[in-house]
Amino acid sequence: MSFTTAQADGILGIAIFMSTLSFIGSSIIIASYFAFPNLRKFSFRLVVHMAVADWFSCIAYFMANPTDGSAACTFQGLLEQGCQLSSIIWTTIISLTLWMAVVKREEVHTHMRTFLIVGYVLPALTCILPLSTKSFVNTGAWCWIDGETTIGQVWRFLLFYLPLWGGVAFNGYTYYVVIQSMKNMFETQGTEVPAKYRALINRLKLYPLILCFCWFWATVNRFQNAVAPDHPQFWLFLLQVTFSHMNGLLNAIAYGLNPSVRDAWVDKLDEYPKLSRLARLLEHKDGSGNSGEGDVEEEGETAKMTDDDTAL
Incomplete structure (x- = not known):
């Protein structure tokens, strides 16, 4: 990268500041799970796993800007790749379980072991390929996969950005199907969708948009890096770190702080x-002056009408 020291420090400073906000949001979700036994239901456990991935992603950026080729640089790159991808995968697991519960009426909690493998082991495995080609290097303000080599560009898109936008598409489609299923359920009964379900539907629409909002500029920046690796754009990096490092905070607000x-x-x-x-x-x-029921209870009621332990 051809950034000046001041520019690199500015990018890193924004990354650390936004990561701090995400770290706080993720920490609140994790603390809530351990502090309140009544929240320890299947659906909230999935949110906690996503928060854990976001939490460790923030830790990676708190390591600042390790020296290229150092063990710390490699470790930071591993954390970023594994944990950020893990967070994305957990959003798809959440949308999948909601679809399974609401549309398919399946008992989703029986699949928890599979979810843990997909949510943690699979992202860890994606680190092996760039590690084998020594592609974790200092990229200007922190360490990640090398963007100045052909193999590094392949790993970036194949192991992160392709799963990212695949997850966006999957989540968008899944929530659309779930929302339509919920609406049809009330239409067949000849009743309007109750206010609390309309509110839930509005929240479901936001979930895939969070990924788009947070990772759009990062994706644009990666394409620019791929086309002109010797001419990075400072303004694109500023937009990338500002939005992508909000991911943990927005996840905590949308998924967890119900x-x-x-x-x-x-x-x-x-x-x-x-x-x-x-x-x-x-x-x-809510409109009646009483605290609205949490999304966990609302969504569970939509799926089974009795127990929130089967869906989000």
Whole structure:
């Protein structure tokens, strides 16, 4: 890369700042799981696994800018590749389980071992190929797969960007089918879709958009790098790090910080009156003035009408 030291430091500074926000969001999701036993249901466990992947992705950027060829540089590249891909895969697992539960009426919790293998082992295996060709190098502001060699470009697109946009397409289609299934369920009963399900439908539409929002500029930047590897664009790198490093934060907000989680923390903060008053001011209320049911319960009810342990 031909960036100046000031430019590289600026890119890294933004990456660390945005990663810090994502780290906090992911940490809240993980802490919620351990702090509140009532949240430890199948659907929320999937969200926690995604948060763990996001959490370690942030750790990679906290390592700053290791020296090219060092063990720290290779380790950072491994963390970025494995954990960022793991996060993407967990979003597809979440959409898949919702489709299986709502559309196919399957017992999805029986597939947890398979999900763990796909969510963690598969991303780890994708690190072997670039590692075997010594393609984890310093790319300017941090270490990842080399963008200045042909084999490095192949690994970048084959092992990350192809799965990324495949996941976007899969998630978009899956949520579309789920949403249509939910609407049809009420239409066949001759009733309107209840307000809480309309709210849930609106949230489902956002999930695939998060990946698009966060990774669009990174993808554009990678194509530019592939076409003109000797002429990187500083402004594209700024857009990439600003948006892609929001992924963990937006995942935490969209998938994990539902009313059930917020209610649990508000109740916990009752032990601290001043914090509790502030939390209740921020607490989301539905139209009736009561706290809305969490997405976990709503989606589970859509799938089985009885128990949220089978779907998101």
